[in-house]
Amino acid sequence: MSVRTLMRVITALAAVHASLASSAGTTAPAAAVHYSQHCGACHGTDRLGGMGPALLPESLERLRPAELADVLRHGRTATQMPGFAAQLDEAALDGLAVWLRTAPAIAPHWDAADIRASHVVYHAPGALPAKPVFTADPTNLFLVVEAGSHHISVLDGDRLERIHRFRTRFALHGGPKFSQDGRYVYMASRDGWVSKYDLWNLTYAAEIRAALNTRNVAVSDDGKWVLAGNTLPGTLALLRADDLSLVRVYDVRGRDGKPSRVSAVYDAAPRHSFIAALKDVPEVWELPYGDAGVPMQPRVIVLDDVLDDFYFDQGYRHILGASRDGRGQVIDMARGRQVTELEVSGMPHLGSGITWVRDGREVMASPNLKQGRISVIDMEDWHTVGTVQTNGPGFFLRSHEDTPYVWTDAMMSPRRDTLQVIDKQSLQVVGSVTPSPGRTAAHVEFTRDGRYALVSLMERDGAIVVYDAQTLREVKRIPMDKPIGKYNVFNKTTRSSGTSH
Template sequence: MKRFIAILEVAALSFVCSSAFAGELSSAETLYRDNCAECHGPARLGAIGPSLIPESLGRQKKEALQAVIANGRAQTQMPAFADALGEDEIAALADFIMKPLGEMPVWGKAEIEASRMLNADYKSVSEPVFDADRYNLFVVVETGDHHATILNGESFEPITRFKTHYALHGGPKFTPDGRFVFFMSRDGWVTKYDLYGLQKVGEVRAAINARNIAISKDGKHLAVANYLPHSLVVLSTDDLSVEKIFEAEDSKGNSSRVSAVYQAPERDSFIVALKDVAEIWEIATDPNAKPVYTGFVHSHEKGMVEALAVEKGLFARRRIEVSEPLDDFFFDPGYRNLIGSARDGGTGVVVNLIVGREIARLPLPGFPHLGSGITWMWRGRPVMATPHLKEAKISVIAMDDWSVLKTIETDGPGFFMRSHENSRYAWTDVFFGPNKDVMHIIDKETLEIVKTVRPEPGKTAAHVEFDREGKHALVSLWEDDGAVIVYDAETLEEIKRLPMRKPSGKYNVWNKITFSEGTSH
């Protein structure tokens, strides 16, 4: 552990500091240097503590940051400063850490490799060390105190609980055999964990600020989508070493944040969403991938179109130009089409990945949260359904002609929607607004809400996930003194409640590795 901390400290000091540290320090900068830099890095990029930059702080408001500075964080190494600093000083510190960095931080292959550490005490096992269905495990992320719980999906009893990095984000990803799971934090830390042996294998910092991860179809490669720096990093799942770094630029050289990366198993590729430029990438994860033509020119002399450049094989990149940058993606079951949200927040754009162009646009006002969309067959037609972040409704979309089939009114805007191929119901939360404590249950045949449950009045109910067989639905009581609540998926009655510290996602191994139609991928 001492060696690990030393590596982090050396790496932190090697960062290119923001312009705030280049000249004379302000009073707020001096406060930061004297009280925060030792744990959070001289440039706010993190060391043994998380980075303190807007991208990592998420939606936290100034008042909440001031409270953390003053009172510390329970069960962490974050101390309280209320006795050492005045209210004005604490407010100045909060303002300072909410300011964007003055310049893009450097975090390339050398910095990534310097942070990589494999667990010297890790010992591989041939069989699970627990007595439970290895495919019916849940990985529960508890954001209240930054831990993860491995939950038996049959008895609904915890098997183990362990500490994670601060602010896990984007959902863990599993190897195809369900043995290993990978976590990613907003600070770009990627951790490999062995579900058979219940041991951490190793970890590496792939970025300063990351958005999500995706694993390749064969389980050999892990892609990390990053805001800082603007990059897509591909790691070996074996030892977390760097295999490839893509600088996130469009064909004209315009830099962009990478908003997300997804596995497209039917295509043996990664699909990459760029946030600031009108381009989508497809990255081959097949070493025998066919050539990708990256540009074309028309030769008048020869009367033909000639390829300007060719990429082929593993990590060949294909650029797909779109009319505008797209956010938040959903894929049809065969990964032939993707649908993304246009920046106006009211339009869905369908891009066919085979021909590489837009094929449809449909009205979806209210910012659809496509990343949590689900699919099923409705009266012989493939449909998808998505909640909306800013309007109280669910949109049901026919994927054969990309029309809005029905709009289901809800008690408020939602965030997560889930189902299972063996269940006739779809569950959706009402994450935003005064009715955040309710969960709607929709009949997938009638497209009507058949029941609304309120697990705990006044407390946020969120993120449903089903067990392997679709017999139980697990709901998060998303509070610091929260719980995972188990419902019978047929009778819709509560059968068990497990205390948890602000449980966020609950990820079932089988549903994830089989790409269940009722869960996000």
């Protein structure tokens, strides 16, 4: 056993001992023992993951309490995860669920040496043929993330048929990112794994664990770099795009030294830089990669408030941001400061904003997480030109350059089963679709030509429901296991104004 492995074991045992010692009189001591007996072999004695995913509060934050309880009792079908209802009583299972959502007594550790030790190359750069193994148009493929069983389905956007399906790491977070030629897709899982998948050869190329909890990744426009934004620990991990080898770890701290989690990272292609949004300090970081080779030390833009959500205009000159209390502001990246405030209320979900031209002027529209309304903002003088009342708070807004309509969901409301269709010029609701009454429908993505709109029926026995984008007539259904998002290669690589980047 290496010294490093021995230290890892000692740390894990110390964490378990601390949990037992510090929680006398609660369910935590018994829960720690139950974890050791039933979970540690697969998920790691330190809860950092092994054959199974990490079981830390950050890893489980998007899993509803009822879902976690169901997994502990009944396991997961088509996986090696068993249920424990026969071994543990209800109180023990409830105690284990609470304990798993509690941070370890000793903070988990993950540094550059850990990252490098996790690195796996399945196929060396250049080893696989530079030609698709399928006949479908490689630019009109969709990747559909199936959260129910942690798979991705590859759809042919012309035939609207599945051509491949493969297993992913646990709980992908943030949309997959493509290389400019569409061949490679880069994915980040909630427990820190970054994967490079060769879409033309339908196989993994490389993987590395960049952190214990990762928000998302960005790929540089020149195809050389991948940046992972992490919440545990609060770091940015810079990787080489060809084999995902680690180049550098940035410790994320504000100017006052306060540590911060990373909300998200973006590639600002027109600026030849990465943008990092911070969750705990009022700053935005820019890492130029243009002619400097390896991305440089971050340029820090200090803000008046921590921004919880972001939107970039098409030229990446401006950031439209909203704080947790709904305050909206516009930051000029060239000047490095706020230039005006936005007329918004509630909690606008700017990260799902889209743009189009209306009456000769570019506008941006954003759904709202707390109110049934869409704000439409003029991108020249930043005033609100219109408000569209919807069925309820929604999460996604999508369109396409070749359709006159915007599609929005109301998935944060009782009307979560219905999507509304809005005319881009009149800002009037002109239609709606309800794929399955009473069941959540959201996240629209269009085919390359904008002819079809694909909707996610976000249920365990769900589907991708395909609609004619002009007539709103249902065309077909493709069964899926809780499809939470779908991503068209062409729309993403060309940075379509109708989808997120």
